[in-house]
Amino acid sequence: MIEDDGEGVGDAPFARSYDSFKHMTGIALLSLGGVFAFFDGDGMRFARGQVIIILAFFMLALVTSVLMVGHLASLEVKPEPREKTARHIRGASIIVGVTMCGGLGGFTYNFMAALFK
Template sequence: MTEDEPAPEREDVVPFGRAYDYFKHLTGISLVSIGGVFAFMDGTGAKFDPRRVVIVLIAIGVAGVISLLMAGHLVSLEVKPMLHDKVTRQVRYGLIAATFFLAIGLGSFIQTFASAILK
């Protein structure tokens, strides 16, 4: 076997390792981000609009929940295998949704933080 030839796939290896790592990492980022939002809300600094903060927390929370559920789903493939095409579609939708909600949450927080500081 030369370096140019692809390695043969082993059947006992789940092919979604990078997606699992991404979801695991995104879950951690969501938890840290939620903690950061609460740290800025301690009341000693700028005053934030409570409705905006709730929107930020919901968006980041949804990203974290999707990431955690998708990581759990990928782990469960070792116990109950599913069709590769179906799992690929689910992973793709999960990647898009989790990244979208995290971006919305962090972007909303930056806008909320900037408007509170500039008052």
């Protein structure tokens, strides 16, 4: 039986978290592209202030995901205590989830309002 003695994390046990943040990075990039596509189009017009808020939500999700991917990849070079890494992952997961939901909700609201104008 392997004892957990509080040593650093060097053998990448957080692979699922890495994959999750990597996929959220892609989803945030696609979401940004979708918002820019509707903002720039001639058919539906979104309010400038609302689009800036939506873009801010998606950008925060994107930046958090990219930073966590880099942090988890760096564990092979510079190990950190398991508890500290788990705390970072939990916090970043909450930030990414909340900001993606906020951005998606704002986009859906604006899309429906522009659709039924």
